[in-house]
Amino acid sequence: MLRRGGFFAFFPLAWMILFFVVPTFLVVLLSFRERGTLGEILPGYTLEHYRRLADPLYMGILLDSLIVAVVVTLLCLALGYPLAYHISRQSRRSQRVWLFLVILPFLINFLIRSYAWVILLRAQGVVNTALMKLGLISQPLPLLYNDGAVLLGMVYGLLPFMVLPVYISLERLDRRKLEAAYDLGATPLRAFWHVTLPLTMPGVLTGATLVFVSSSGMFVVPEVMGGAQSALIGNVIQNQFLSARNWPFGSAMSVILTLASLAMIALMYRAFRTAGGKEPM
């Protein structure tokens, strides 16, 4: 295969090696290096950073981050699947409009969009001001700088990553299989449960993987919308690289996060496979 597609595979392959394999390798290497007092990398090798990670403080943050990622993934699925289903039911024309609307937020920088949420949700923000003016509340609601705000920001930002793959798998779904289900006596609800859902599982898995991976390492949203008390693993890693200048420790944390994410994804695939079965097509 490499032989025949060799020419076309060369550049993507070179790209991946240069910007993915090599950096990953460097990160792994770095996580075993010793750090000098000023943040410089010393020549020796050590397991010290991993020992430090075993501290309940860091493990707690890692666990929190994974839980947040799982919750975000489930919320995106709960919101994204119905939306994708709805879009796939539209006429060709309005499908294009809907898809454009789904992608539209990407045209604006994610950081700016996160600050937009701050303007909406902060104590003197649009929502609170409106509610107070209407006399519905007397005190501003604590809408920002808590776990709920972090979840909101992440689900908002990552929803398209769920909608698009699910939409594609719904589009690819052979309608005749649904008709066959109706023909065999399945009501629309049961046909959805026994045919549509299992057959669109590949899209769900792709979407879930994208959302899960993106949210587990995300640091922008917790930073901007989460405030000081809701630090997630992404923020800690960012701090190690930027403020603490402890690159080896940050690298070790990255490695652990990557491994934990891979393990979660593997578990997810296992769970879906036994439930839905594989789709040959």
Next chain:
Amino acid sequence: MTTMIRLKSVEKRFGDRVVISPLSLEVEEGEFLTLLGPSGCGKTTLLRIIAGFETPTSGEVLLDGKPITHLPPYRRDMNMVFQHYALFPHMTVEDNIRFGMKMKKLPLDEQNRRLEEALEYTNLSEYRRRRPHELSGGQQQRVAVARAIVNKPRVLLLDEPLSALDYQLRRKLQVELKNLQRDLGITFVYVTHDQEEAMAMSDRIAVMNRGVIEQVGTPEEIYLRPRTLFVAMFVGENNLFRKGGTTVAVRPENIRIVPESALAEEERASRAAVEPVAVGAAAGAAAAGAAMGGAGAGAAAANGPAFAAVARGVSAVGMAANGAAAGVTAAGAVPGAPAAGRPAADGTGDYGGAFGTVQDIVFVGGLRKTFVRVDADEPLVSGVLPLYDDAESVYPSGRDRRIVISCDTAGSRPPLRKGERVAIRWAPEHEVTLSC
């Protein structure tokens, strides 16, 4: 016998486009009825209306006397075998077959009993744990059938169930399906564009064209007595001729090809048999015959003196035969049925007489098909039947309308050669008058 399905002036339009003009059709209980027609004729839409996937724009659908027009598919006591089977790829053969029973919440032991029965009947027992993509096309087809019949539906609908299979397998499964229908006694409504398949399997065939049922009848009726131009040309091969204001069809097996060399002798023999009848027919015919004979001779003169002599002989006999036929028709006999006073059926009363050249001879199994190109300036000596040339569209594409096809048993007649000069003949009772 009771009517299982009744369509009452069912019409289907998509926007302005009429897919099915109002039509009525009845399917008897236990019958194998085929909807036959070219793609786009509305046969699949009609089947989907019966199944409940489409709602007719107007009209009514009844199942065993009860209106089901607006019942969703999952409430109709019938099942469908889909064109590309539409098996569930994420389920095993067993789960596919079990699906309908599960949806109807049948007791588990009943499910298991029927499942075993269906697996055994369709020879799928050893594949029960496989997924559809691990099966061959023929096996998938059998799963689709098993999945439907296991529900014991009143009616089984089949939408081109064999179209994805190769010829050999298709022939085999045609027999299997027909046997299945006979064994189970289920009413079958079968959709196909393959007239051979329709002929081989059906009790009755409804030939459809452009959203209209052109004719309903047994395979024999459809073949032997097509009522319309479309049916005549769609089912089997046919030759069309213009006769006065009407169009007649003559099947290739009823067209006789006579080499010119054998003509003179044959004419001598036939003249004796025909002449007395011709004389008794009408005096007017004789006058017309003289005019036609003159035209024939004039045209034939271009072919050289020797040929002219033969042509003249033919024209005389042809007219005589025509006179006889006219007399019979006037007496009120049924066209196409052998009638008293008609010349003996040994070919002596043949129509036709157009001359042509053998263009091709093809052997199909035990049959010999001869393609004769009729001479471009052929005035058709008998004067009765110019070749049909109005509606070019009814001829299968690529077929030249000046080609007459003849078909006989290989070896039954002396072999013809390509390029040989021949005359074309047929007996009047083999003509089928068509409406357009």
